[in-house]
Amino acid sequence: MLSIVLQKLGFQLFEVVGESMSPTLNEGEIILVRLTKNVNEGDVVLFELLGKKLVKRVKNVKRTVDENILLEVTGDNLSNSLDSRKFGNISIHAVIGKAIVKFKRKFPFFERIT
Secondary structure, three states, X not given: OHHHHHHHOOEEEEEOOOOOOOOOOOOOOEEEEEOOXXXXXXXXXXXXXXXXXXXXXXXXXXXXXXXXXXXXXXXXXXXXXOOHHHHOOEEHHHEEEEEEEEEOOOOOOEEEOO
């Protein structure tokens, strides 16, 4: 029920899987994602690639001649991240949204993602 209300308001919850975004995001933390394709360098984004949802940081935004927008994305934990270094840049169309808040299991229970 909560997820339906959040989606109607333009948000989605997502559980972080893996350690590729550590120390910013850790396994099991929940992030609140604003459903938008308006992202900038430095933003943490949720996107879909080959049927999987991934969370990475936007390292670079590139505009092609035909006005397509491509994003170079990397994990904050570079030694343990499957990202643009392996699969190349992603299209803006793959982006689901931008992570804005993470919820943790201990106090403080949430913090803004920068």
